[in-house]
Amino acid sequence: MSAANLRARVRAEMTEEIKTVARRHLATDGANLSLRAVARDLAMASSAVYRYFASRDELLTALIIDAYDAVGERAEQAAGRGATPLAKWLAAGHAVRDWALEHPHEWALIYGSPVPGYQAPQNTVVPATRVLLLLGATLAEAYHAGQLTEPATTTTGGYADELTELAATYYPGLPGWVVGATISGFFHLCGAISSELFGQLNHSVDGDRRGFFEFQMRGAGRLAGLVG
Amino acid sequence: MSAANLRARVRAEMTEEIKTVARRHLATDGANLSLRAVARDLAMASSAVYRYFASRDELLTALIIDAYDAVGERAEQAAGRGATPLAKWLAAGHAVRDWALEHPHEWALIYGSPVPGYQAPQNTVVPATRVLLLLGATLAEAYHAGQLTEPATTTTGGYADELTELAATYYPGLPGWVVGATISGFFHLCGAISSELFGQLNHSVDGDRRGFFEFQMRGAGRLAGLVG
């Protein structure tokens, strides 16, 4: 039994080692991850890697899930240190941005354009919503504390109904516009970071990009109804 | 001389044909464009394609420039039909979104995560700013017509200075915050479309995505100071 545990542990270690090397390759060479190159770095035959990951896509999926978890973890920790909802909002935003700047290629993997031919499997859905849920919880807290004012821009028919449904399902007791504000805020976050990382800000915002991001997050917070 | 023109014309036609087939491959197979597959579709040797494009990256660059121009053209035309600044703002937004929905892979090429190993050359910079400049012109028009109010969220030090500089360079006579509103609006646009195209809205906004986008564009306009 201890032997079996040893075998399983070796396998787990090997799996982790492959992922680590793959992450390193991702950081240097970009998204076209070469399984053979990873195998070379590990001084093993490329075919041996297939004992641990059935395909390159499966390895990518593992990295994606890890990335979702890592950025979610960072955001949650940062938000936990905020005193007011607005402080949590901003802290979470900066935490996500910092993580993205540290791991640009992993960010591209999870929030960039889909990898050609890669279809995200179902088990990436749950970790993907971690940051979104954090923002939602922050706004919900603000709402219950009376620190959230309904924004002036109203939603149109179809989308408004959808928000009401979502609210009823995931946040009972919360009006639909809070869910709408959450989604808007989340995509503001992604958009601001992606535009910075993917080069859309080149020749427009070349200096104080943290300032730009702060400005965007404050605007998003304001648009969401956060005051303070 | 006419013979020389004929030769040049044949070459131009061939170049265009390669791009057309490449675009078709892009639309079906995604971003990992295979030069050999394109050559096969054209019933020519893969090496022959290199007479027209020195590398796969150069072909991608040509497609990128075309895409920038195409989406810019559509946005400008749509904005031209708008009566008020806000109408132009919304029309341009929907035009860009419509184009993106029609050409998702080309959108990913220009506004998605950078293609691995591909570095955008300098000659893509000018066409890339076309939509940004359109938004800027729209806001400038609104400003001069007294239909733009300075937003309450103020910019912080470093970023504010940068905006003032940008305004002095590109939009003399305009305050920095209008430039800031332009940039914010542009990345709002990109973010909203990308989040829809790249699947970030899955399981959040599955129904009325046009309504979602409209809501976002109105919010961005409001954040930029557009009234009406």
Added chain:
DNA sequence: CGAAAAGCAAGAGCACTGCTCTCGTTGTGG
């Protein structure tokens, strides 16, 4: 007008990729 030069297409070839299959080896549970 004919020779030189330039443009072009094709094929072979190199190094690389993901992935599969087979073949020994090695460790494990009954």
Added chain:
DNA sequence: CCACAACGAGAGCAGTGCTCTTGCTTTTCG
């Protein structure tokens, strides 16, 4: 102890980007 499952390595297939050489056509110029 031994059958069996897990494992690593190697060969091999089909595909990729790209280069180089070879032959052919078209243009250009003396």
